[in-house]
Amino acid sequence: MDSIVKTKKNNQNAIIIIGILFFIFGFVTWLNGTLIxxxxxxxxxxxxxxxxxxVTASYMAYFFLAIPSSFILKFTGYKKGMALGLIIMVVGTLLFLPAAANRNFTIFLIGLFSQGAGLALLQTAANPYISILGPIESAAKRISIMGISNKIAGVLSPLILSTLLLSNIENVQIKLSTTINTSDKNNLLTELSNKIRMPYLIMAIVLIILAIVIFFSSLPEINDKETVTQNENKSTTNKSIFKYxxxxxxxxxIFLYVGTEVLAGDAIGIYGNAMGMPLNETRYFTSFTLTGMLIGYLIGIVSIPKLISQQDALKFASILGIFLTIAIYVTHGYLAIFFIAMLGLANSLMWPAIFPLAINKLGEKTKIGSALLIMGIAGGAILPLIFATLKSIPKVGYKLGFFLCLLPAYLVILYYSLKGYKLGMKNYK
Structure with a gap:
């Protein structure tokens, strides 16, 4: 009995610690909407x-570093790997200081890529960890709890950073457009650029403290043997990862879902700007989308798996995404913005459902499978770039460009919720 109580307490402590990490994921990731x-x-x-x-620099790090992250975790274990990921994020965050001083876009991109590298290691560790920390059937519920922490941070981060960086921005833009003297213009830009230095310095200090806390925490380690027990598939020992x-x-x-999530969160402001809405308004739009996601996670916690299965949740979310995509295309103004924000609700249960369905029955290949799924986060780098390119084509524009990016993505995810998650399952023992 004491052993069961101790295990339950350790799991609760682990969930709290991982929840803090998911808060960090959300806070750092959703700053992009303000940074753009x-x-x-x-x-x-x-x-x-x-x-x-x-966005590309931030999300492409997942593509290049998710697989190396899985090998790093084999040597470090989950706990030390998470601490290492936080330290890598510190390096990227501190790069913002010289980047701001020189207004050097390349250094900013390197800093964002470095942050993404740290996040890739953290995500490769944290997502399978929380999935395995209990029955696989209720993994979506635990990930939804993590999602609440993630999206609360996502709601707060653009509000905080936009207040610090973009307050009175329209007056600054007017001054920049009317200033002829190059020296005065550079002084204005430098003054604006320096606003970013203190927030990122504070962020680096917080990340260092958290890395130390994680390293010395009592976070229980989950080894490969426990992974096989929780996610059993005896046929994985000699089976290639390509056979799943x-x-x-x-x-x-995951690739398509993250692309739609980033479009709904980071491109909503650009979409509003294209319809003539001022930057003083559009800088808050990312928080609207993330509020929709937060509501969706709350629904997931209450309903999964008690009222609805993971795959059914994914199916209904995909159908809602398709409906909203059509609604965005046929509406205009603030109503269209409302429907984009509602995509947050449609997207909310996709990661919690896709991830456990995809790693189901992988057994000892769960780490490499998880790394491949983390690579899929690169969709957040590709789909927004496709949208930005399409919207610049006169015959396409932002409305049709948005539609062409979203609709095929939701159709593929709908297929996964209906049949894709069962592919090859009859061959697994």
Whole structure:
């Protein structure tokens, strides 16, 4: 009995610690919505496609570093791996200081990529960890709890950073457009750029403290033998990772889901700007989308698996995404913005459902499978760039560009919820 109580307490402590990490994921990731217009101004970028490299640099790190992260975790274990991921994030965060001083877009991108590298290691560790820390059937519920922590941070971070960086921004833009003297213009841009230094210095200090706390915490380690027990599939020992079609379909679904999530969160402001809405308004739009996601996670906690299965939750979320995509295309103004924000609700249960469905029955290959799924986060780098390119084509524009990016993605995810998650399952013992 004492052993059961101790295990339950350890699991509760682990969930709290992982919840803090998911808060960090959300806080850092959803700063991009504010950084896109801010860096476009201070670095004097000419196009939205250039500005969207902010998202590309952040999310492409997952593609390049998710697999190496799985090998790092084999040597470090989950706890030390998470601490290492936080230290890597510190390096990227501190790069913002010289980048701001020189208004150097390249250094900003390197800093964002470094942050993404740390996040890749953290995500590769934290997502399978929370999935395995209990029955696989209720994994979506635990991930939904993590999602609440993530999205609360996501709601707060753009509000905080936009208040610090973009307050009175319209007056600054007017001054910049009317100032002829190059020296005065540079002084204005430098003054604006320096606003970012203190927030990122504070963020680096917080990350260092958290890394130390994680390293010396009592976070229980989960080894490969426990992973096989929780996620059993005896046929994995000699089976190639390429022989799991439900996993690879899951990777594609994650890729497309993250792309739609980033479009709904980070591109909603650009969408509003394209319809003539002022930056003083659009800087808050990312928080609206994340509020929708927060509501969805609360629904997931209450309903999964008691009232609805993971795959049914994914199915209904996909159908809602398809409906909202059509609604965005046929509406305009603030109503269209409302429907984009509602995509947050549709997207909320996708990660919690796709991830456990995709790693189901992987057994000892769970770490590498999880790493492949984390690679799929690169969809957040690709889909926004496709949108930025499409919207610049006169015959396409932002409305049709948004539609062409979202609809195929939700259709593929719907297929995964209906059949894709079962692909190859009859071959597993």
């Amino acid at each position: 217009p801010f860096l476009k101004i201070i670095c004097e970028l000419k196009t939205d496609t250039q500005a969207f490299l902010v 079609p439900h996993l690879w379909m899951g990777v594609l679904s």
